[in-house]
Amino acid sequence: MLKVTAIGIGIVLLLWVAKAGAFNLFRSKPYPEVFFEGGLLAVAEAIKGHDIDRAKALAEKLPDIDAPGHEHFTLLAFAVADTNIPAIKMLMR
Numbered sequence: 366m367l368k369v370t371a372i373g374i375g376i377v378l379l380l381w382v383a384k385a386g387a388f389n390l391f392r393s394k395p396y397p398e399v400f401f402e403g404g405l406l407a408v409a410e411a412i413k414g415h416d417i418d419r420a421k422a423l424a425e426k427l428p429d430i431d432a433p434g435h436e437h438f439t440l441l442a443f444a445v446a447d448t449n450i451p452a453i454k455m456l457m458r
Contacts, residue, residue, distance in 0.1 A: 401434035412452040
């Protein structure tokens with residue numbers, strides 16, 4: 366009975382860790398594709414890649430830079446979550 370409980374707990378923990386993205390060893394959170402699509406995604410990917418010039422050029426083409434993506438996440442919130450100071454400054458101008 367103890368083995369079954371331990372295996373069950375292990376499976377639950379494994380699923381929780383996988384859902385949290387802990388197995389993605391080569392990328393840091395947040396993930397742009399989780400929160401955005403289309404033009405917002407392109408800007409978020411540039412922000413994530415620390416390509417501020419590209420992010421600015423892409424952001425200027427957006428109809429609304431403050432438009433929320435999935436889960437009501439804006440580009441500014443994404444930059445803050447990514448602790449990307451240059452992107453935060455760019456988005457606040």
